[in-house]
Amino acid sequence: MIVPEPVAMELPVPELPRTQIIERTRHRFEDIHHLAEKGWTINAIARRLNLDSRTVRRFRDTDLDELLASARDRRPNGVLDPFKAYLNARFTETQGQASGTRLFQEIHERGYRGSHQVVRKLLAALRAGTAQPVRADIPSPRKITSWKTRPRETLTESQVKRLLEVRLVCPDITRACDLARTFADLVRRRRGHLLLEWIRQAEQDAPKRMQGFSGFLRRDLDAVTAGLTLPWSSGVIEGHVNRVKTLKRAMYGRALFEFLRTRILTRA
Known part of the structure; x- marks a missing residue:
């Protein structure tokens, strides 16, 4: 009697866990x-999706399975990381006698x-002295620059507080912040007659890079003063130049120069 061979069962394809990183990778x-x-x-694409161009190129040139495998191996930031600085401070205040239940309740009220x-x-790691040091929550230079150049009324309360902390720590940032906001006021209100006085202040006690910027303004003082005083600008011309460049990129390798010329002139 011949026993038939068992039919191989097709197992379902294993799926990756539907974590936030996996789903974000799929959508991206x-x-x-x-x-x-x-x-x-x-x-x-990078401008549309607010991504780095290198990220866009990697997602375009890499298979989805490889991207998902990389996302699966990534370890998300620990949920306790934002609260470690607070726990360390409370541990120091109580000289190591802090109750775990009490500290858990405190950070839970703060969003943990x-x-x-x-x-x-x-x-336990803090008591044993084996806990890793907590990295200070220092804002990036880009964030500080954004806080300095934006109007005060557009900043949130937390941003105003953080900027004040940075100003107290670094006198150079304090001076740069004051000069940056004064210059922004010159630009927004077209107060070109105050430009020379701003340049003199910047050359006296401003940080080195801002002194260099003021030196460039002094080299072409008349033109910059006119730009901060007169209502006319080269914006219209720059707009036409940008339109011509856009048409040129769209037609590159598709038509001859005469067709490009005709299209530019007919849309002028």
Whole structure:
């Protein structure tokens, strides 16, 4: 009697866990390839999706499976990381006698949504002296620059507080902030008659890079003063130049120069 061989069962394809990183990778891959199929350039996609051009190129040139595998291996930031500085400070204040339950309740009221066990492990590491040092929450230079150049009324209360802390720590940033806001006021209110006085102040006690900027303004003082005083500008001309460049990029390799010339003139 011949026993039939068992039929091999097809197992379902294993799926990756639907974590936030996995889902974000899927959506980003779909959005980038959807725009790329429409003929969008890498820089245009990066501007549209608010991504770095290198990220766009990697998602365009890499298979989805490889991107998902890389996302699966990434370890998300711990939920306790934003609260470690607070826990360290409370641990120091109580000279190591802080109650884990009490500290858990305190950070839970501040937004912590992790487990109690994670807090216990951190306290045990602090008592044993094996806890890793907490990195100071220092704002990036780009953030500080944004806070300095934006009008005060557009900043949130937390941003105003952080900027004040930075100003107290670094006198150079304080002086640069004052000069930057004064210069922004010159630009917005067209107070070109005050430009020379601003340059003199910047050359006296401003940080080195701002002194260099004021030196460039002095080299072409009349033109800069006119730009900060008169209502006319080269914006219209720059707009036409940008339109011509856009048409040229769109028609590159598709038509002859005469057709490009005709299209530019007919849309003028």
